[in-house]
Amino acid sequence: MSILSLSGLSRSFGGLKAVDGVGFEAASLDITAVIGPNGAGKTTLFNLISGSLSPDSGTVLFDGSDITGMKPFKVARRGMARTFQAIKLSKRMTALENVMIGRHVRSRAGFLSGMLAAPWTRAEERSIREESMKAIELLGIAEYRDRETGGLPFGIQRSVELARALASEPKLLLLDEPASGLNLRETRLLAELIVAIRDRGVSILVVEHDMSLVMDISDQIVVLSFGRRIAQGRPREIQSNREVIDIYLGEEDA
Amino acid sequence: MRGQLFLQYLFSGLIYGSIYAVVAIGFNIIYNATGIINFAQGEFVMLGSMIASALSGRMPLALAIAAAVVLTTAAGVAVERLFLRRVARGGVLKMIVTTIGLSIVIREAALMAWGEGVRTLPFFSGNEVSSLTLLGAHFSPQILWIVGITALIVAGLTLFFRLTMAGKAMRGCSANREGASLCGIDPRRMVTLAFGMSAGIGALGGCVVAPLTQTHYAIGAGLAIKGFTVAAFGGLGNSVAAVFAGLLIGMLESFSIILVPEAYKDVVTICVLLILLFAKPSGLFGSKAASSLKEY
Amino acid sequence: MRRYAPALVCALCAFLLPPLLAATKTAYLLTQLTMSAYYVLASLGLCALMGYAGQISLGQAGFFAIGAYASSFLSTLNLTKLAASPIVRLLDLTGLLSRGSDLYGAPLLSLSPWLAFLAAILLAAAIAALIGTPVLRLKGHYLAMATLGFGLVIERIVRGSKILGGADGLSNVPPFTILPGLAVAGGRSARAANFAIAWIVLALGLLALVNLVSSRAGRALRALHDGEEAAGAMGVDTARYKLNVFIIGAVYAAIAGALLTHYNGSIGPGEANVMKSVRYVAIVAVGGMANLTGTLVAGLALNFLSLRGVFGRFDDAVFGLILIAVMLFAEDGQRLLRSSLGALTAARGRAGRRKGPQA
Numbered sequence: 089m090s091i092l093s094l095s096g097l098s099r100s101f102g103g104l105k106a107v108d109g110v111g112f113e114a115a116s117l118d119i120t121a122v123i124g125p126n127g128a129g130k131t132t133l134f135n136l137i138s139g140s141l142s143p144d145s146g147t148v149l150f151d152g153s154d155i156t157g158m159k160p161f162k163v164a165r166r167g168m169a170r171t172f173q174a175i176k177l178s179k180r181m182t183a184l185e186n187v188m189i190g191r192h193v194r195s196r197a198g199f200l201s202g203m204l205a206a207p208w209t210r211a212e213e214r215s216i217r218e219e220s221m222k223a224i225e226l227l228g229i230a231e232y233r234d235r236e237t238g239g240l241p242f243g244i245q246r247s248v249e250l251a252r253a254l255a256s257e258p259k260l261l262l263l264d265e266p267a268s269g270l271n272l273r274e275t276r277l278l279a280e281l282i283v284a285i286r287d288r289g290v291s292i293l294v295v296e297h298d299m300s301l302v303m304d305i306s307d308q309i310v311v312l313s314f315g316r317r318i319a320q321g322r323p324r325e326i327q328s329n330r331e332v333i334d335i336y337l338g339e340e341d342a
Numbered sequence: 343m344r345g346q347l348f349l350q351y352l353f354s355g356l357i358y359g360s361i362y363a364v365v366a367i368g369f370n371i372i373y374n375a376t377g378i379i380n381f382a383q384g385e386f387v388m389l390g391s392m393i394a395s396a397l398s399g400r401m402p403l404a405l406a407i408a409a410a411v412v413l414t415t416a417a418g419v420a421v422e423r424l425f426l427r428r429v430a431r432g433g434v435l436k437m438i439v440t441t442i443g444l445s446i447v448i449r450e451a452a453l454m455a456w457g458e459g460v461r462t463l464p465f466f467s468g469n470e471v472s473s474l475t476l477l478g479a480h481f482s483p484q485i486l487w488i489v490g491i492t493a494l495i496v497a498g499l500t501l502f503f504r505l506t507m508a509g510k511a512m513r514g515c516s517a518n519r520e521g522a523s524l525c526g527i528d529p530r531r532m533v534t535l536a537f538g539m540s541a542g543i544g545a546l547g548g549c550v551v552a553p554l555t556q557t558h559y560a561i562g563a564g565l566a567i568k569g570f571t572v573a574a575f576g577g578l579g580n581s582v583a584a585v586f587a588g589l590l591i592g593m594l595e596s597f598s599i600i601l602v603p604e605a606y607k608d609v610v611t612i613c614v615l616l617i618l619l620f621a622k623p624s625g626l627f628g629s630k631a632a633s634s635l636k637e638y
Numbered sequence: 639m640r641r642y643a644p645a646l647v648c649a650l651c652a653f654l655l656p657p658l659l660a661a662t663k664t665a666y667l668l669t670q671l672t673m674s675a676y677y678v679l680a681s682l683g684l685c686a687l688m689g690y691a692g693q694i695s696l697g698q699a700g701f702f703a704i705g706a707y708a709s710s711f712l713s714t715l716n717l718t719k720l721a722a723s724p725i726v727r728l729l730d731l732t733g734l735l736s737r738g739s740d741l742y743g744a745p746l747l748s749l750s751p752w753l754a755f756l757a758a759i760l761l762a763a764a765i766a767a768l769i770g771t772p773v774l775r776l777k778g779h780y781l782a783m784a785t786l787g788f789g790l791v792i793e794r795i796v797r798g799s800k801i802l803g804g805a806d807g808l809s810n811v812p813p814f815t816i817l818p819g820l821a822v823a824g825g826r827s828a829r830a831a832n833f834a835i836a837w838i839v840l841a842l843g844l845l846a847l848v849n850l851v852s853s854r855a856g857r858a859l860r861a862l863h864d865g866e867e868a869a870g871a872m873g874v875d876t877a878r879y880k881l882n883v884f885i886i887g888a889v890y891a892a893i894a895g896a897l898l899t900h901y902n903g904s905i906g907p908g909e910a911n912v913m914k915s916v917r918y919v920a921i922v923a924v925g926g927m928a929n930l931t932g933t934l935v936a937g938l939a940l941n942f943l944s945l946r947g948v949f950g951r952f953d954d955a956v957f958g959l960i961l962i963a964v965m966l967f968a969e970d971g972q973r974l975l976r977s978s979l980g981a982l983t984a985a986r987g988r989a990g991r992r993k994g995p996q997a
Contacts, residue, residue, distance in 0.1 A: 138871060164873035176868035178861050189861045193873035195854055199882050202853030203846040209853065216854065256872065379779035429965050434778050435694060439923070440965040442696075442782075442916060446958025454951070563912060567790065570783055605798025612787045612794075619784050620772040 090149075091116040091260050091291040097136055097146035106132040108315035109146070114260075114308065119282065119292040121302045124312035125335055130295045131173065133312065134264055137293075138170050139163040151259055165193050169253035170262035173295075175245050179238030183229060183248045186237055187220040190255030194219070223251040227281070243274050254285065261285065263294040267301050279305050303327065311335075349479045351596045356485065357554055359592020360492045361387065364547030365569025366576065366584035367495065368540035374516040374579045375536035376430075378437045382421065382445035383544060384566035385452075390414045390545020391557035392452055395461040403464055411545045417448075418541025422534050445562060452559040463552040470553075484553050491550045495543055496585055508535065516579075564608065568595075571615040641852065644931045645845040652837035656830035668833045670945040671938075675836040676898040678937035679843050681921045682930060683890025686847055688919070689928030690856065691883040692863040693774060694782050697789035698891050698918045701762050703910035705892025706899040707796055708758035709751075710811040713900075717747045729753075736812075751814040755896050762892030763885050770884040774877070789915050797907035807906030814900035822900040832901055839897065840934075843890060847930055850886075859883060863928075891918075913954050917944075920957045923964040 090113040099107045107129045114120040122130050135141040137148055139160040147156045155163050169190070177186050195216055197209040224230050227247040232240055237248055246266065253261055263282070267275045279301050286292050296302050302309060302323070309326045311319040313335045319326060326332055365383055372380045394410035401409075421444055429440045465472070466487045473480045503509035514522040515532040523529050548557065572591050576583030591611060598610040659665045684698045717735070720726050729735050729749070736750045749757075773784045796802050803809075813823030821828065822835055850856045858879060862869040866876050899905040908914075921940055925932030940960075943949065949956045 140867065140871070160867075160870040161873050161875045164871055170871050172868065172871075176865045176871075178864035178868075180864065181857075181860060185857060186861075189857060189869070189872050189874075192854065192858055197854040199850065199855045199886070202855040203850045203886075205849040205853070213854070252872065379783070381782075425962060425966065432965065435782075436965050438779050438782055439694070439919070440962055443920075443958045443961030443965065446913070446916065447955055447962065450952065450955035450958065567783070567786060574780075574783075603798065606794060609791050609794045609798075612791050615787050616769075616784060616791075619776055619780055619787075 089116045090114055091118075091151055092120075092137070092293065093149040094137070095147050095149075097133070097148065098144050099132055099136055099141060100144055105315050107136060107143070110312065110315070110317050111146070112310050112317060112320055114291065114293055116291050117286060117289065118307040119286055119294065119305050120308045120310065121306040122293065122295045122310045122312060123297070123299075123302055127314075128312040129315040130312055131264065132315075134170070134262055134293075134295055138168060138262060164256065167257075167259035168262065169256045169258035169260075171246075171249045171253050171264055171266060173264040173268060175242075175249055177237045177245060177249055177252075180236060182234050183237050183240065183244075183251075184217075184220060184224065184233040186248050187223055187251045187255050188216050190223065190252035191216040191219055193256050219257075220251075220255050223255040226254065226284075227251045242269055246270070250281070254290075258290060260291045260293060263292065263296075265295055265297060267296055267298040275301055345479075349481070351599070352593070353481050353485055355593035355596035356589065357488055357551055357592070358595060359589040360488050361547050361551045361555070361565065362568045362572045362592055363585045363588025364492060364495065364543060365565050366573035366588055367499070367581045368544045369569055369573040370579050370581045370584060371499075371536050371540045371543075373573070375512060375533050376426075376437075378426075378434055378441070379570065380537075380540065381438065381441040381566055382448060382562070383540065383569060384562035384564070385445050385448040386414055386418060386541040386544035387548035387565050388452060388557065388559065388562040389417060389448065389541075389548075391463065391548035391552040392456055392461060392559065393545075394549045395463055395552065395557065396456060398463055403466065407463075407546070407549045410549060411542050414545035415538045415542035418537040418539075419534055421541075422537035426537075427530065427533075445566065449559060449562055456559060458559065460556050460558045461552075462556045463549060465553045466550070482554065484550075488550050488554075491546065492585070495546065496581070499543075499581065512536065567615070568611055571611055571618070574615065574618055641848050642845065644934055645841045645848060648837050648841035648844060648934075652834040652841065655837075656833055660830075665829065667946075668829045670942055672829075672833045672836040672901060673898060673945055674938050674941035675833075675840040676894040676901070677918075677941045678921075678934060679840055679894040680891040681918045681925075681933050681937045682840075682843055682847060683887035683894075684918045685922045685925065685928070685930055685933040686850070686890075687883050687887040688922050689926075689930075689933075690851065690859045690863055691880050693880060693884065694919070695785040695884075695887065696782055696912065696915045696919065697785035697787075697792070698887065699910050699912070699914035700789040700792035701766065701888040701891035702895035702914070703792050703796055703905075703907075704762045704765060704888075704895070705758045706895030706905040706909055707802055707808065708761050708892075709754050709814075709896035710808045710899045710905050711802060712749050712754035712757055713751045713812055713814075714808060714810060715748055717749070718745050721747055748812075751812060751900065755814060758896050759889055759892050762888050766885040766888035767881065770881045770888075771877070774880045774884060786912065786915075789910065789912055793907055793910035793912070796910055803906075805907060807904060807908075808899075809904035811899055811903050811905065814897070822897055824901055824903045836897070836901070839893070843893075844930060844934060851930070855879070855882075860928075913957070916961070917957050920960045920964070923968070924960055926968075 092114040095111040097107055097110045098105065110129070110133060122133065124130055132141065136143050139155070139158050139162070142157040147154060149155070150163070150166060150168060153166065155166065178189070195212050197212055201209050221230070221233070224233055227250055229244055229247045229251065232244055232248070237245055240248070246269070250266070266282070267278055270278060275298060282292060282294070283305055306323055309321065309323055310317060311326060311329075311332050318335070319329050319332050321329070365387060368383045368386065369379060372378065372383070390410045393413055394406045397406035397409055425440055425444060426437055429436050465482070465484050467483050472483060474483055474486070503513055511522065511527045512532050512535065514525070515527055515529050519529050568591065572588045573584055575591065576587035591614065594614065595607055595611050598607055602610055655671070656665070656668060659667055680698055680702050684695060687693050687695055717726050726735070734750050734753045735747055769788060773781065773788070776784055797805055813821040815821040816835065820831060820835070822832060858869065858874045861872065862874055862876050862879055870876050895909065921937045922933050924940070925934070925936040944953055
């Protein structure tokens, strides 16, 4: 049963075909990695899946439903969460408040109830706070919860973003280069964390440059080059794939 | 419609269309150099005509106009160097709000200096009753001045931007700021130049229409929004299109009297702006690609 | 609970200030203080839009005018001639009409002020909903220009329409009876009561926004302001949220306009002027953009001073200068404020003190 099924996905910018007829399936509860040299179209692919961009052609099936071209907030409501390559947190809000945004899709209170401070919203707020704290504790950043994220160390900010995505209890988590900017030790911890998250029942789709991380934790690897899928398989298969090695020749990866 | 009335509307459209086009050109020069909309653009037009009017009693008209243009240019430069340069780091919105504040202050200063009264300038040639005849239509010679000077402004700017070093430098800056500065062009000087030019052109435009439209301290705001409508219509940054758009809008406004009571004349133009913004913000003649090729 | 303090203070002032001013023989100040409260209400609505949703609007005065004119037009509309028509009969049966007599003693049959008021608010909300969707898709200067255009259109319409009184506006606007014995109206005898009404309304309006900011929707708005893309990815329907704040801002302005009109007994096209919109923006800017308390204090102070005539002929110029000054110095001012606050909290030790947008 695949959690994500892409077929014939294409998107051009001007004359440039950033993503060209890409199709693959990501199995439920797998950790699927998307790799490829710079400019291969990985981030564009992510944006097509999450709805930030709409494809010129092709379809995206998420958990059985067609979400092609759906607006990001609708996709999020269906159980897809993502992190961003450049950290996109609310700098002026605390870590806890940022994570609480993650609970937005799991709560209902609207403008009117908010303005009137309707009694039933108090219970909901409590639950939002509790669930957010769970995510924060899972990532081990509880000591930072009341600090403005703008002033936090980079690695901690990444954790806050991850906690935010987790708080939404997604079925599928999209991670956009989660290891970028992390040192060796932090990357190790990240690898363990991703596996732990998957083991809690979240399918993972990750774009990453760090090959050791990818080879270490992935169940499936999809390789893109110049917008096309050129290979897919288990880590060992990919490692010995001639074409894949070719496109990486000249690139220094761990 | 009677021929005379038609011509009256036509000429009115021509006159006001020209001044809107001049304001739009001023908007475009600054937009191309800085990416911001200068809400105070209309005030430059007001300043030019008011200063010239104040001076015209004491010196020959040509001198008064020249002085007004120079002084308004100085005002434009001052505005940029004293205020906008400081706010530039804060982002586009901050600069916009600053220009709004500046337009108010300039307007109030004009009110304090010259009062509420409506002022005018002497006709450049002849007087208010002289008229020329072309194809049976009577019109004031001032109209020729307006058309002529607007054409001169457009021609002059085209030559400036194509042939002079400064002009090419400005175009380089607007196309690629970093690249230009790597070539030794100081972007900040270009911005100052842009403001100076916009102010001077606005002042000149204000002077040439003043004999027919009169002027007073509060004309700036209306001109700004109409000038913006024209600029947006032609595609922000495209001044050649602005001229055509200006005439179009001027005519539209003038002839709208047929359908709509005079009191609502402005509403027509503003509705055009709103429809434009909602439907095709890149302008009638513009497109996303064209706006990246912005000329002057 | 600290965030409720400003609203509570307003409510307290509603009852404590009148006797205090009466005792110091400065009761005449109540009039300007009442009017200031209504103007601040409009500014608060704008603060929600500008500070929390990050959208600039130069058309707030337009919504103020819509509320003011609609409410006064509907409550001065003489339906006597149409008394026979079925609709009017129906309204009469349901008690939604009020009877009186005009200046000359002739019978006056009009919509009850409550009905007029509610209709005016609904109208403002409807117009906001209508233009909000396309307007809010715009960014930066296009948004500023579009809202400016909207404000100008409203001003031209109310100034140019005979039926709305043209340049003279509408007068003889009847009092708005909120409860038996309690009405929004001019007149010295009702001065203290009206002051209380205005400041209670202000307190309630502030309370609603304070609640909003710390609610789920408010959190989403703040996230939206800080990054639309991330907010959308987290499930926030950014377009709808922006529209909702826009409508809230419009409703606040309309309520303020309607109530002020009943208080003054008249309304003129000057209230729809662009300069008024600029004032609302200036007040929000001085207050600190996303700072409700700041807007409250700055608004009360500046409006009161302006209404007292302290700025004299330079009234408009002052607000223009304020805008410029805030733009020039606000960043530095805020940074200064933060670093001194930071020094204070550091001195208290790392007690995990909460920071964030002030409510």
